[in-house]
Amino acid sequence: MPRQATDAGPLGLLGGTFDPIHFGHLRLAEEAREALQLEQVALIPAGSPPHRGMPQSPASARLAMVELAAAGNAGFMVDAGEVFAEGPSYTVLTLERLRAQHGPARPLVLILGADAFAGLPGWHRWQDLFELAHVAVANRPGYAPHGRRWPATLSQELDAACAGRIATDPAVLRQSPAGKIVPFDMTPLAISASLIRDLIRSGHSARYLLPDPVLDYIGLHHLYCKT
Numbered sequence: 001m002p003r004q005a006t007d008a009g010p011l012g013l014l015g016g017t018f019d020p021i022h023f024g025h026l027r028l029a030e031e032a033r034e035a036l037q038l039e040q041v042a043l044i045p046a047g048s049p050p051h052r053g054m055p056q057s058p059a060s061a062r063l064a065m066v067e068l069a070a071a072g073n074a075g076f077m078v079d080a081g082e083v084f085a086e087g088p089s090y091t092v093l094t095l096e097r098l099r100a101q102h103g104p105a106r107p108l109v110l111i112l113g114a115d116a117f118a119g120l121p122g123w124h125r126w127q128d129l130f131e132l133a134h135v136a137v138a139n140r141p142g143y144a145p146h147g148r149r150w151p152a153t154l155s156q157e158l159d160a161a162c163a164g165r166i167a168t169d170p171a172v173l174r175q176s177p178a179g180k181i182v183p184f185d186m187t188p189l190a191i192s193a194s195l196i197r198d199l200i201r202s203g204h205s206a207r208y209l210l211p212d213p214v215l216d217y218i219g220l221h222h223l224y225c226k227t
């Protein structure tokens with residue numbers, strides 16, 4: 001995609017099932033915003049995620065929890081488009097919608113974990129992603145810093161797609177609307193939504209793993225409890 005000037009700064013895009021959203025998600029969004037010099041990060045709860053089973057809580061509840069978690073942080077915004085969309089929440093379709101919404105010039109930055117990035121060749125129309133957005137790859141807990149492990153560990157197909165795209169200076173994200181791959185480091189937080197669901201289901205406390213308003217919402221609506 002050709003370089004185009006824009007007054008709007010790069011917008012980070014962090015999608016997920018968020019079942020429920022927790023401090024690992026929020027810390028990733030915050031560190032991506034700072035490390036990549038993003039104007040904001042849009043948190044995008046999936047409606048019907050195509051790569052996993054159906055979420056345990058309804059999309060409306062997951063959206064409400066994301067809104068509670070993002071409240072008070074001007075660096076975050078919530079995009080509800082996938083919650084109300086028909087059909088599976090394929091990333092490429094989300095990016096096409098957001099590109100139409102934000103225009104052809106604004107830099108969009110898709111935030112992925114290293115494991116998700118390595119699995120891109122299995123995604124729907126994955127090669128089109130680079131025409132619609134930049135990709136920021138977060139170093140995940142338990143892995144060596146990416147300078148010592150990728151792109152050497154990528155599949156041949158993805159390695160070829162990365163050629164000429166990888167950059168280390170986040171300033172490049174402002175120079176074009178899409179097409180670059182920028183790695184960044186994140187603080188390891190070994191928190192998972194499945195752990196939180198299991199704790200709640202077994203009657204144990206999940207406090208301090210996710211924001212209190214989200215935990216209160218879960219309790220109020222009896223989410224993840226034994227049926």
